[in-house]
Amino acid sequence: MRDYYQLKINLPGGRVSPGTLRDLLIAARGCDVRQVRFGARQQLLMTVHYEDTRRLEQELRKLGAFFETQTDRFPNIISSYCGEGVFRSGSWLDAQAYHTVLDSFDFQPGVKINLSDAAQSFTPFFTGNLNFISSPEPHFWYLYVRPKQQNQVYRWRELVYSPEIGKLSAALEATVLAGGEWNDDLVFEQIKKNTPYVAQPVVQELELPSFSLPYYEGFNRYDARTWLGLYRRNEDFPIDFLIDVCSLCMKTRVGELCTTPWKSLVVKGIEDQHREQWSNILGKHNINVRHAASELAWQTEDHHQEGLTLKTHLIRYFEKQDMRTFGLCFGIQTRPKSEVFGSVLIKKRPLLRLGTINFFCVYDIFYTENFNPNSRTLVPFEIGLFRMHLAGQLERLCRRFSNQRSREVLEAAVAENEQQKNEAGKTPSLYECTDCLTVYDSALGDVLGGIAPGVAFGSLPPAWCCPTCDAPKSAFKLVIQPIQTILS
Known part of the structure; x- marks a missing residue:
């Protein structure tokens, strides 16, 4: 018999009234639950000792709450309501x-x-x-x-x-x-x-915005009021803290609370005269509300500590290397049938499996087409990595993404400059490393690498690599025009 059961309460659209949530939390606290989580589909999740599960289920039925224990037959309806009026x-x-x-x-x-x-x-x-x-x-x-x-x-x-x-x-x-x-x-x-x-x-095709994850934590102004985003590094929200949040919402007439697919909570409509009371609640429960934006852009599986542990490990590496991850979001999948959201996906898989036991697990890194997390097309980046190699390869992928964005901006600037000058004819092209932006110019060659001036890029030997970062020849892409064009 399992010691603990997983219980899920759907919050349709990710919205819930403070009074309803407070009743649910009080019932859970009465059954010795001290922490709850919010799921990737904006549900309320809790882990309950098996001896207390039946009692909690009875209390939830009295409240008219829809819940599931150890199953997920009815996925929650999720919505962007959490961002309405905020972003x-x-x-x-x-x-x-x-x-x-x-x-x-x-x-x-x-x-x-x-x-x-x-x-x-x-x-x-x-x-x-x-x-x-x-x-x-x-x-x-x-x-x-x-x-x-x-x-x-x-x-x-x-x-x-x-x-x-x-x-x-x-x-x-x-x-x-x-x-x-x-x-x-x-x-x-x-x-x-x-x-x-x-x-x-349908008279016109759908046009979606380019992905940019807004910073969704802390106190933020909108119109004449404030919204508060609450994120927890370990994804656990203390029940006593949330009960205080609900009580203050009811006291200050905040009508709804919103959960997000990033496993966080948003409180909208905080009036200026009540701002200090909210700060006091955060201080009382020692809640931090200023994490780095790079830490917020991750999604892990619900009810699974392994993905969260790996996320923590990778974030610490990112912080140590002072890496730029703006424009990316990351998902970690450690179970084959789970689904996570992200423009970069880390998937764990076993090399050997006996029954339900996995042996010799490795990780695969994928990114979505054009690094758009809403794309359903996955592009493999590195396959069969050991855990110790994940962080370094993710750093390399982040550099590639940043360089690709820089190149797109450069090409757009070049095209605009070309249009403005209305120049005719072709300009000599260069080849640029997508990892470190080193440029190969056939007029100069690569003297240190044994390549004489005048050797075209297509004539370089297959084993030739970037003289700066050792990236393979395939990592070089054609630059439409030389950088000097922009400056002329």
Whole structure:
């Protein structure tokens, strides 16, 4: 018999009233639970001793709370509501619009459902099976379907009206869960025939913003008020602290608390006159709210200490090397069927497996296409690494990403300069190392490497490598024009 059970409480859309959360936490504390966590799908998670589990389940039933013990048959509906009014998007999507959609669900979905503002990049777009994304037309949504156990995403032919999302999701659920070959045309025709719903034709393709994870911790101003982001390095939130947070929300008329896919908590609508009371609560419970942005950009699996331990190890290396990771987010997957969100993914796999026991595990590093974490296409970077080699290879990948971004900016500047000058003809090209930005100029050659001036890049021997960082010849990319063009 297991000593502890994992219990999950869904918080639809990642929102919960302070009064409701306070009741749940008091019930948990009465059953000897002292810490809780927030999951990657914005759930409330807790570890309960088996002797206290039945008693806690009884208390939760009295409160009318939906929960699961040791199972995850009903994934939580996640949404970008946590960023509404906090990270400005200019979208029509406001609190009332989210409420309209969430109120349309009169059942517990058995598929993963995401509700996303198309103008934000704080929450993921395509990690669900049914991914609803706001369209330019107010109160209508794009729908992207990802069938169970598949990586392909299919765009629904119509825009879906907000109050109809729950009904359409119920109609699609059985088909999505069935798995197997997905026939987009057949499913669409069957749903249209059997489940009438309000919709509009899609007149323009979805345009998503480039990824940029905002800093989501600490006190931050918006409009005439303040929001507070709460992150815990070990992902554990003391129940006594959260009960005090809920009580102060009720006292100061903060109507909702929001959980995020980054396993943190956001408190919106803090009035200036109450700011000191919030600071006092943080001091009382010794809560730090100023972690480095690079530490916030990681996602690990729920209920799994191994990924969190590895994250801590890698972050310490990043800090020691003073690495730049801006524009990236990282995910650690230590179990084969789990799903994490990130532009850089670290996946653990065994070289040998006997039954349920793994032997000789190694790690693979992938990055998403164009380093966009919402892409479903993974590009292998390094395969079969031992744990001791992970940090160094991640540092190398981060350098490649930064160099790629620098090169894109350089090329854009060159193109703009070319357009402004309206120059004709071609300019000699150079080759640049993507790891350290060393340039190979055929006019100069590589004297120290035994390459005489005048040798074209294509004529270099296959074994030739970068004279600065020893990167292979394949790491060099063509530079459209020499850097001097920008300065001329």
